Amino acid sequence: MLDLNKPSTSEIVEQLLIEGLVEEQGKVATSNGRRPTALSLVSDARLVLGVDMGSRTTTFLLADLQGKILRFERLPTPLQPQPKQWGETIIRTCMKLTKFATTEIAGIAISTSASVSPDGQSIVSHEYWDWKDIPLAKAIEVHTKLPTLLVHHVQAMVEAERWFGKEQSNNFLYINWGEHIASAFYNGSSIMAEKSRFGHLPIAPTGLCRCGGIGCLETVSAGWALSEKHQGLSV
Incomplete structure (x- = not known):
């Protein structure tokens, strides 16, 4: 899926092992050929901070790499939030959650129903709010000093299903x-x-x-x- 050759994959895996982000889980049984080594994420090697900007509520959470929620907060979303004031609220709440981190936070991901710029840094437009060309991710990154990315909310849900869902499929709606x-x-x-x-x-x-x-x-x-x-x- 990533179109990587074997040497590149080996180099990436070796670096992840050195950084302590993944660990080996032993050999996998195969019918023939060399047995591959199974890898898994080290759940507490890094933490991630997630924000879901919903139309009724905005949810904040701190989680490990296996998706275990360590801290959770929820705020009511204003009917028509103003970018500056609501952005400041999001920044304050993110800063509050960083104080509960027990290890390094890899970054912040913000899901939104808005149209997001290709680089994941700005809200281009919002179907229900009067938001246009709002550099929200950049503003949060400046204040938190953490890499920040905006993503369409359904895309975030699909990624979560791919990573943590029980059903594994290569094609689904x-x-x-x-x-x-x-x-x-x-x-x-x-x-x-x-x-x-x-x-x-x-x-x-x-x-x-x-x-x-x-x-x-x-x-x-x-x-x-x-x-x-x-x-x-x-x-």
Whole structure:
């Protein structure tokens, strides 16, 4: 999948072993040929800080390399957050969580439903907030001194499923059904997420969607639509 040759792979693995990020787990049984050596991540070699910018809540967590959550916090997301004020809140909360780190933090990953720049540094635009060309990752990196990356939220979910999910497959469609409906397709080598419009498939003749369309799937089954239908009750 990474298109690496054997010498390059060996060099990378050797460096990871030296840095203590991976460890050998013994030989793997095979029907023929040289038995390969299994490797696994050293869970406490580094920590990661994750932020999920949801439409109702924003979640912060500190986790190890195996996905074990060590610290967790959640804040209500303003209906229309202002970039400067909300960015400052995110920075403060990230700084707070870094104080609980027991080892080096590798970096910060921020998931968002917004359109993200190719380098993962800026929010290009947001479908529901008045955000445009906001260099959020750079601002957080300046204050925390940690490498920071923005990623589309469904892409982050697919990556998590690939790394930690029980079912292993080279091709699958992932659907996130919550406040909004989003999806991504993984084809074994790449993830197609941002351009997916699963929640906006036209299925009904009426019903105004938040995207401006009429009769989208979200208008009859997304969390926001069900909440409006049942007088504001959360789902």
